[in-house]
Amino acid sequence: MPDLKTDVLVIGGGPAGSMTAKWAAKAGARVLLLEKRQEIGSPVRCGEGMSKDWLPEVGITPGRWINVEVEGARIFSPSEKVFEINEKHAGNEVGYVVERDEFDKQLAIDAANAGVEVKLKTAAVALLKDGGRIVGAKVKEFGQTYEVRAPVTIGADGFESQIGRWAGLPTNIAVRDMDTCLQYRMTNVDCDARYCDFFLGKVAPGGYVWVFPKADGLANVGIGVQVSQVENPADARTYLDRWIEHHPGYAKGKKIDMVGGGVSISPPLKQTVADGIMLVGDAARMIDPLTGGGIANGCIAGKICGTVAAEAVLSGDASKEFLQKYEKGWRVRLEEKLYRNWLAKEKLVTLSDATFDKIIDALSGVRLEKLSVHNILRAVRDKYPEVTKEFEAFL
Amino acid sequence: MASKKSLHIESSGQLCIYCGACVGICPLNCIYLDETRITFDEKVCTRCEICVKACPVGAIEID
Ligand SMILES: Cc1cc2nc3c(=O)[nH]c(=O)nc-3n(C[C@H](O)[C@H](O)[C@H](O)COP(=O)(O)OP(=O)(O)OC[C@H]3O[C@@H](n4cnc5c(N)ncnc54)[C@H](O)[C@@H]3O)c2cc1C
Ligand code: SF4
Ligand code: SF4
Numbered sequence: 001m002p003d004l005k006t007d008v009l010v011i012g013g014g015p016a017g018s019m020t021a022k023w024a025a026k027a028g029a030r031v032l033l034l035e036k037r038q039e040i041g042s043p044v045r046c047g048e049g050m051s052k053d054w055l056p057e058v059g060i061t062p063g064r065w066i067n068v069e070v071e072g073a074r075i076f077s078p079s080e081k082v083f084e085i086n087e088k089h090a091g092n093e094v095g096y097v098v099e100r101d102e103f104d105k106q107l108a109i110d111a112a113n114a115g116v117e118v119k120l121k122t123a124a125v126a127l128l129k130d131g132g133r134i135v136g137a138k139v140k141e142f143g144q145t146y147e148v149r150a151p152v153t154i155g156a157d158g159f160e161s162q163i164g165r166w167a168g169l170p171t172n173i174a175v176r177d178m179d180t181c182l183q184y185r186m187t188n189v190d191c192d193a194r195y196c197d198f199f200l201g202k203v204a205p206g207g208y209v210w211v212f213p214k215a216d217g218l219a220n221v222g223i224g225v226q227v228s229q230v231e232n233p234a235d236a237r238t239y240l241d242r243w244i245e246h247h248p249g250y251a252k253g254k255k256i257d258m259v260g261g262g263v264s265i266s267p268p269l270k271q272t273v274a275d276g277i278m279l280v281g282d283a284a285r286m287i288d289p290l291t292g293g294g295i296a297n298g299c300i301a302g303k304i305c306g307t308v309a310a311e312a313v314l315s316g317d318a319s320k321e322f323l324q325k326y327e328k329g330w331r332v333r334l335e336e337k338l339y340r341n342w343l344a345k346e347k348l349v350t351l352s353d354a355t356f357d358k359i360i361d362a363l364s365g366v367r368l369e370k371l372s373v374h375n376i377l378r379a380v381r382d383k384y385p386e387v388t389k390e391f392e393a394f395l
Numbered sequence: 396m397a398s399k400k401s402l403h404i405e406s407s408g409q410l411c412i413y414c415g416a417c418v419g420i421c422p423l424n425c426i427y428l429d430e431t432r433i434t435f436d437e438k439v440c441t442r443c444e445i446c447v448k449a450c451p452v453g454a455i456e457i458d
Contacts, residue, residue, distance in 0.1 A: 037430065045414060123429075160418040160428060172422055175445055180416050182451040227420065227449050234453025260414030260451040 001146040006032040006117070007313040008306075009136055009150035011124040011163055013040045015295050016281025017156030018107035019058060019302025020309065025114040027310030032148060033108070033116050034139060036123035041104030045261040046295075047183060047220050049196050049212045052095035054296045058303045060110075065102035067214050070095065071194045077360035078201030078353035084364075097196065097212045097220070107299075127153065127166045133275035133318075134167055151318045152309045153277045156302070159262045161283035167274055173285060176228040176349075177266035179207045179292060182236045183222025185257045190249030191219045199243070201356045205229035206349040207292070209243050211250075221250060224263055224292055226349055236260070265289035267342040268335050273323040280305045286334065290341035290348075297334055304329040344373060347391065358384045400442050403456045406433035410454035417446035417455060 010021045013035030021033040048067070055062075072086040112118055122141040127134050128149065136149040155163025164171035191197065191213050199209040206226020213219050223240040232238070244250045264285045272279045280286070281298030288297060308326040312318040351359075359376075362383035368375050381388040404426070405411050411433060418428045425436035426446060447455045 158415075160415040162424070162427075165424050173420065175420070175448065178416075178420055178449065180449050180451045181414075225451075227445070230448040232453075233447055233450065233455070235448075236451035237453065258412060260412050260416060262414070262416035262419040262449060264419075 001141065001144045003147040003149065004032070006030050006148060006150045008032070008152045008154065008309045009148050010034065010116075010154045010156055011137060012156035012158055012281075012283070013037075013104070013108055013118065013120075014156060014158055014281060014298065015104060015107055016283070016286075016298030016302045016305075017154070018104070018111045019299045020154050020156055020280055020306040021116040022059075022107070022111040022114045023303045023306030024309045024313075025111065025116045025306075027307050027314075029152075029310035029313045031111075031116040032150070033111060033118045034122045034124060034137075034148075035108075035118070035120050038121050039101075040108045040118075040120070041101035043259065044100045045259045046100045047210055047212050047222050047292075048098045048100045048214070049210070049220075050096055050098060050293065050295050054300060058299045060107070060299065063102070063106050065099050065106050066096050067099050068097045068193060070097060070196050070213065073196045073198060074192075075360060076197065076199045077357045078203065079357050080199075081357060081360045081364055083360045084195075097214055103295075124157070124163065127163065127277075134277040151276060151316075152312050152323075154305060154309060155277065155279040155283045156281050156298075157283050159264065159282045161279070163277070164279050164283055167277050167279075169269075169271055169274060169277075169279060171269060171279070171283070171285065173264050173266045174228075176206075176226060177264060177289070178227045179224035179263045179265055180227055180230065180236045180260075181207075181222060181224045181263055181292075182240050182258070182260045183210075183220055184240070184244075184255040185214070185218060185259075186221050186250065186253040186255050187218050189217075189219050189221070189253035200348075200360075201353040203243050204239055209240065218256075219253075221253075222259075226265070229349070263287055263292045263294070265292065265342070265345055268331070268338045271327070272330070273320055273327050275320045276318045278305050278309065278323055278326050280330075284330075286330075286338070288338065288341055289345045297338075300333055301330040304333065340373070351390075355387055355390075358387050362387075399440075400457050402435070402437075402440055402442060403458075404433050404435050404446075405454040405456070410452055412452055412454075414451065416449045416451060420449045421446050
């Protein structure tokens with residue numbers, strides 16, 4: 001296989017990679033998108049919940065990837081008091097439950113239609129360096145190794161990201177900043193198809209159990225557990241199985257598939273660009289540390305990343321200084337919320353079941369106009385002033 | 396190194412679900428996932444056991 005040249009090399013065909021590729025092509029760059037799997041979007045490693053308000057911003061149109069549209073979310077305390085959030089107030093996670101494989105394929109199709117070349121079964125195996133700068137990657141396509149040279153390379157290779165590490169970017173995460181996840185797709189369960197449900201407390205230390213409804217009586221039933229709170233191997237599975245066992249409406253259900261994975265719940269990275277390279281999506285640890293949702297942030301940052309990549313190519317300057325435009329751009333759009341939600345997560349993981357019960361109990365009786373940490377704490381303070389003492393920093 | 400404990404990743408698919416959680420967290424980047432093949436660099440690994448905790452299904456053992 002002869003070596004190749006392109007303007008922008010995007011490594012990883014998940015949502016962040018396809019979005020980046022599409023917007024770089026739309027802005028006039030020649031773009032090559034590499035995906036190591038044989039099929040974009042599959043296997044699915046996702047709860048498939050997402051909000052929808054951000055879709056127009058990045059140019060994603062509704063399609064058959066929408067599986068169900070939910071009305072809201074319900075948060076259950078350990079004693080199963082409920083706080084209902086309607087769609088207008090819900091954070092990153094509510095709106096649609098999607099067919100994630102169809103969604104990822106749709107984004108890749110959009111990229112291809114914008115002029116992006118896509119290669120399947122093609123993995124980046126090393127970065128090409130010229131002095132300190134990254135100038136492309138060594139890739140393996142169907143077992144054949146060759147080089148792709150590009151002034152701008154993008155690491156969109158997901159949670160397992162190697163690209164950032166190869167480039168020397170500080171992407172390592174601490175054990176308290178990761179959740180280990182397991183999910184079953186189940187049939188014949190008694191879930192309410194109008195809601196995405198979240199169960200908090202010791203049922204899932206440092207994380208939560210989720211039930212996201214799908215069409216035809218299916219539901220994604222999963223768990224995330226903070227790695228620093230894992231006591232025994234396979235705790236994620238043990239906790240999830242225990243939760244199901246204790247809920248008759250789910251214990252009677254049948255599992256039809258199982259997925260796992262890691263989710264970063266970290267503060268934003270300090271640096272996501274270097275000479276000739278940018279990181280985006282899970283590879284840049286852009287998952288919301290409170291909700292664990294990463295699709296929206298990956299796509300939003302992807303649009304900025306692709307646009308800046310094309311500008312860098314067209315201006316002949318892919319230096320770290322030029323790429324600050326992306327570094328600044330995604331931070332302006334996402335960083336404050338990521339940081340705030342990381343702080344909130346740091347607090348939430350320390351709460352006892354009794355405290356969760358009080359918080360949810362206080363909220364279940366009120367109507368919040370807007371869902372904000374401030375409004376939540378005010379409502380809790382009215383009923384349980386002693387609980388909000390722990391949260392003074394937020395008030 | 397004789398003093399190192401032995402780390403075993405069950406990678407034949409009897410336990411491992413190829414989710415990549417261990418790959419993303421390993422501080423030394425010594426686990427690789429190639430769709431349905433896990434490889435592990437014995438020499439680099441410090442036996443910190445972080446991957447053991449990160450694995451949702453208990454497919455990694457250290458003894
Ligand atoms: C169990 C679980 C449940 C989740 N649930 C939700 C949810 O309900 N809602 C939500 O918003 N988020 C959820 N997330 C997070 C969400 O899945 C991610 O944030 C999202 O997939 C990130 O997109 P990405 O494009 O950055 O990475 P990915 O989707 O991981 O895509 C990376 C791609 O890069 C490819 N790749 C990797 N290395 C290479 C290489 N060397 N060469 C070529 N290709 C490569 C991979 O094969 C993959 O296709 C969940 C995560 C997990 C693990
Ligand atoms: S024990 Fe530590 S160093 Fe060794 S593979 Fe696991 S996480 Fe990596
Ligand atoms: S975390 Fe466990 S199940 Fe997932 S890839 Fe690693 S060894 Fe396999």
